[in-house]
Amino acid sequence: MLSQKAKYALQALAHLASHYKDDSPVLIGTIAKERNIPIKFLEAILLQLRHENILISMRGPGGGYRLADNPKKISLAKVIRAVDGPIALLSCVSLNFYERCDNCNEKTCGINRAMAEARDAILKVLEKRTLNDIKDVNASFV
Amino acid sequence: MLSQKAKYALQALAHLASHYKDDSPVLIGTIAKERNIPIKFLEAILLQLRHENILISMRGPGGGYRLADNPKKISLAKVIRAVDGPIALLSCVSLNFYERCDNCNEKTCGINRAMAEARDAILKVLEKRTLNDIKDVNASFV
DNA sequence: ATAATTGTCTACTAATTTGGTAGGATAATA
DNA sequence: TATTATCCTACCAAATTAGTAGACAATTAT
Numbered sequence: 160m161l162s163q164k165a166k167y168a169l170q171a172l173a174h175l176a177s178h179y180k181d182d183s184p185v186l187i188g189t190i191a192k193e194r195n196i197p198i199k200f201l202e203a204i205l206l207q208l209r210h211e212n213i214l215i216s217m218r219g220p221g222g223g224y225r226l227a228d229n230p231k232k233i234s235l236a237k238v239i240r241a242v243d244g245p246i247a248l249l250s251c252v253s254l255n256f257y258e259r260c261d262n263c264n265e266k267t268c269g270i271n272r273a274m275a276e277a278r279d280a281i282l283k284v285l286e287k288r289t290l291n292d293i294k295d296v297n298a299s300f301v
Numbered sequence: 302m303l304s305q306k307a308k309y310a311l312q313a314l315a316h317l318a319s320h321y322k323d324d325s326p327v328l329i330g331t332i333a334k335e336r337n338i339p340i341k342f343l344e345a346i347l348l349q350l351r352h353e354n355i356l357i358s359m360r361g362p363g364g365g366y367r368l369a370d371n372p373k374k375i376s377l378a379k380v381i382r383a384v385d386g387p388i389a390l391l392s393c394v395s396l397n398f399y400e401r402c403d404n405c406n407e408k409t410c411g412i413n414r415a416m417a418e419a420r421d422a423i424l425k426v427l428e429k430r431t432l433n434d435i436k437d438v439n440a441s442f443v
Numbered sequence: 444a445t446a447a448t449t450g451t452c453t454a455c456t457a458a459t460t461t462g463g464t465a466g467g468a469t470a471a472t473a
Numbered sequence: 474t475a476t477t478a479t480c481c482t483a484c485c486a487a488a489t490t491a492g493t494a495g496a497c498a499a500t501t502a503t
Binding site (some may be wrong): 160161166169173235239244245247248249250251258259260261262263267268269270271272273276277280281283284285288292293294295296297298299300301 | 404
């Protein structure tokens with residue numbers, strides 16, 4: 160399941176995606192207010208998204224956040240990874256957070272095969288779906 | 302990611318699946334020793350799997366645990382659900398642990414659609430793959 | 444009967460993660 | 474230089490996860 164943090168991140172990004180055409184950045188406070196997200200928590204989340212190059216920030220008066228790219232180019236997989244980490248069910252099949260098992264021949268391991276297949280299946284969806292697909296979402300999903 | 306508990310559960314079940322033909326049940330202690338799982342923790346896990354009708358137990362001398370069904374009939378999805386709960390990324394698309402969002406029209410919600418698609422994709426794999434596919438696994442995967 | 448064996452169950456505890464807060468530092472603008 | 478914002482470090486509380494302890498109940502063998 161997605162963490163609360165990931166849900167907030169997706170909501171904030173949905174908001175920014177729906178304002179992508181506007182030329183002025185959006186304040187943390189504005190997003191927090193409109194989406195009912197604790198402001199200091201959102202602050203930390205947006206900062207993290209900036210470090211992952213999903214967002215661009217500007218400080219001082221007239222500052223705020225904007226998407227680093229076209230909403231159509233930012234996949235849900237990228238967002239989820241940036242906030243929650245691995246999408247795979249086991250580290251030994253994770254593309255971005257790989258860890259090797261002890262005493263395991265991955266070529267012949269049945270768990271490895273099944274979980275790699277599961278990872279491919281879910282990634283095929285989450286890499287195709289982008290912020291553009293969720294930009295009209297208003298609900299605070301569970 | 303799967304919890305440690307789910308990994309232990311899969312290891313224990315892999316062990317039982319590989320001994321499915323034997324007519325005598327397997328002791329908790331035997332599984333714990335062979336798979337290097339803390340015995341009291343494994344005890345709780347196997348009990349949970351019994352409550353979910355994945356295992357059958359017998360007490361007293363000569364007792365132990367055995368699979369409730371043919372390994373080919375027990376899907377990884379069933380095991381993971383029994384131990385870790387929902388497989389879906391959001392409650393609002395969970396088949397077995399569904400929860401409705403406030404102020405959301407699921408028919409038109411972009412997040413709902415994307416996450417339902419992701420759930421279908423991963424379930425297609427995890428419901429097809431069974432204990433029979435992992436019965437030869439020995440490694441303590443990560 | 445009763446002793447030995449083996450799972451059942453309740454109740455803890457420790458460690459980690461999650462969700463969230465406080466407040467000053469730093470940068471940009473006016 | 475005052476104001477507006479994000480940046481960053483350091484916390485804190487609650488929940489979850491991982492694991493332990495020990496009495497209890499059922500079954501079998503003697």
